Amino acid sequence: MDTEIDILGPMAVRRAGTVYHLQSAQARVALARLVLAGPEGVTREELADVIWPGALPPTWASALRTLVSRLRAFLAPMQTESANPVVKRGGRYVLALGQDTLVxxxxxxxxxxxxxxxxxxxxxxxxxxxxxxxxxxxxxxxxxxxxxxxxxxxxxxxxxxxxxxxxxxxxxxxxxxxxxxxxxxxxxxxxxxxxxxxxxxxxxxxxxxxxxxxxxxxxxxxxxxxxxxxxxxxxxxxxxxxxxxxxxxxxxxxPPGRTPAARHRPAPFTGRRREMTALAGAWARAARGRRQFVLVTGETGIGKTRLLREAGATVAAEGGLLLVGRCDQDAVTPYQPLVEALDGYVAAAPDDVLAAVTPAFRGPLRLLLPSLGGPCPPAALPEQPILFAALTQLLRAAASERPCAVLIDDAHWADPQTVMLLRHLLRTTAGTRLCIVIAARNDLPVPDRQRAWAGLDEAMLPFEHVGEATEITVGGLDLAATTALVDELGITTAAGSPAHGPADNSAHRAHTRSGGNPFMLLEMLRHRAGPDAVPPAVARLVAAKQAAIGQDAGRLLQVAAVTGPSVAFDTMAGAAGLDVLAALDALESLLRTGILTEVTAAGSRHPDRPALYAFRHDVVRQAVGEQVSAARRRHVTSLQHRVPGTGHQLSRTGGERP
Structure with a gap:
């Protein structure tokens, strides 16, 4: 019959439905010491030190013998056999517990x-x-x-x-x-x-x-x-x-069924030596007291955020002060990214950081920063010049302690007030050990881009000429980096062979179709159907892009997807049923967002031929094409035959077809 010994809480021994308790505190600690010692047991000195911590009583040896005798008497009725429950082996007390005893x-x-x-x-x-x-x-x-x-x-x-x-x-x-x-x-x-x-x-x-x-x-x-x-x-x-x-x-x-095991391993960081070198150079200059501004741009999924994380890890490893913020598309906090970044500094500082701020600015900071009691409603905030001066002084105080890096992600969603604050910081922090790194998408439709880009681009101009501003455009991974990524993640094909081995060249195929975009690339390699299919995550991304480009651009895009790897402007405009000006506006939108790109055959012998346009990523072309209904596909095909001079396309390899 099972025996249970509870040491945690009120000590008790249970057997056959009966609960036994030890009345003596000394007996309870002695039993716990013997139970937890296991088969190794304890010496009488070790047992005595636990029972009488500190100084042992003069008669401890005889008192210990008496206590052990009481434990034997207490435990004897619970033994299956009449064996002695507390035995002495090699000068050590051992509690003989049955194999069915649960502690x-x-x-x-x-x-x-x-x-x-x-x-x-x-x-x-x-x-x-x-x-x-x-x-x-x-x-x-x-x-x-x-x-x-x-x-x-x-x-x-x-x-x-x-x-x-x-x-x-x-x-x-x-x-x-x-x-x-x-x-x-x-x-x-x-x-x-x-x-x-x-x-x-x-x-x-x-x-x-x-x-x-x-x-x-x-x-x-x-x-x-x-x-x-x-x-x-x-x-x-x-x-x-x-x-x-x-x-x-x-x-x-x-969803409830999604578990950590179902998520992918984090991708290793590879193929960004040029970008990291540029960021390291900016940080080194900032650490020497030459304030820096770095603008990191690239399309969705290209790895801007990962680049910021790696740069931040380097700053932290070198002892720099790292402040992090992000812009949200529908932010409710005024000056969100800078408030987040500086609030983190205030919350973590062991001393009263406001002591380094002019008394007149302490009140505005308390109204703005959550760690100090804010944020209050925007209407109750002080005027903009006061807030700008207060935040600037706090940031300068932070950077006076040690070199400081401010990382701001998703700056394409920055509201005009945040852009104005960034420009103010850049103008007023000369000679500060400060590096502001901002990451933003460059594939947004024009209305969204105009919110932040004009201000950010203009903010960079005066600093680029004096070596205090750098723009880093993040492109796709090259094939070598893709292969390294596949190796480190251990990605294999359905047959279990390496994804870039001689039996299967999935990595090369995925790289070609994704243009080296890490998000698309990894989704394709991990997709069960292989790199020739459109993964669901990529399909959702493409659907979001289509929803943002407008109806005319959407029609043009569908025509381009149905036509083939590349298509002339007249073909797209005619098959989409758009006049020239409307089609040009739509085409320019697609080029600005990076969905389409202008392609030219190398060494073309026909410079008078019209320019051709192709999808930047073949997997995006496939995703768009799969959403085109059969009826629309037939309609586009029939219209193409009526448009004169459209028998001219590029092959998949970029070579010109006659």
């Missing part, structure tokens, strides 16, 4: 390990059940009426197990889509272990998964401040990476 401490620690394995395997149900069971046990106090080094050591060890169980339960709840429960568990973990960075990273991940990036940033800043005040250290590289991962779009709350 709550051991059961809880085994459950934590099993929960960790279940989480790694993507079994959220098992991970939740095991971690919850372990946490429920481990929350109970351990020998609360006793002290001493051994007891304190075990309390610390069990506390570590409890926090691990809470982290696992939180991540399992997040994987199952129960974000509210995940947040409660992660918050309990950080409360119990305020210096444990993995618990804070768990809370950051939960808040970000809930779409609350502001709370995720504040969780990071609380940890950063605690480490600075209590331990005098900075967050670890893993925590800084979690912080940098908050750049870019917030993670949507995925």
């Amino acid at each position: 709550d401490v051991e059961d809880a620690t085994r459950a934590v390990a099993a929960a960790h394995d279940a989480l790694d395997a993507g079994n959220m149900t098992a991970a939740t059940r095991l971690a919850t069971r372990a946490a429920d046990r481990l929350r109970s106090p351990f020998l609360s009426e006793h002290d001493g080094d051994w007891v304190a050591g075990w309390r610390e060890r069990l506390s570590e197990h409890l926090v691990t169980a809470l982290e696992i339960a939180a991540r399992a709840a997040m994987g199952a889509g129960d974000h509210r429960r995940a947040a409660l568990l992660a918050e309990e973990a950080t409360d119990r272990a305020p210096a444990r960075e993995s618990a804070h990273r768990c809370l950051i991940a939960v808040r970000e998964a809930m779409g609350n990036r502001g709370e995720a940033l504040r969780a990071y800043q609380r940890l950063r401040r605690y480490l600075a005040e209590e331990l005098g250290t900075d967050p670890s590289p893993a925590t800084e990476a979690a912080f940098l991962a908050l750049l870019g779009p917030s993670s949507p709350s995925g």
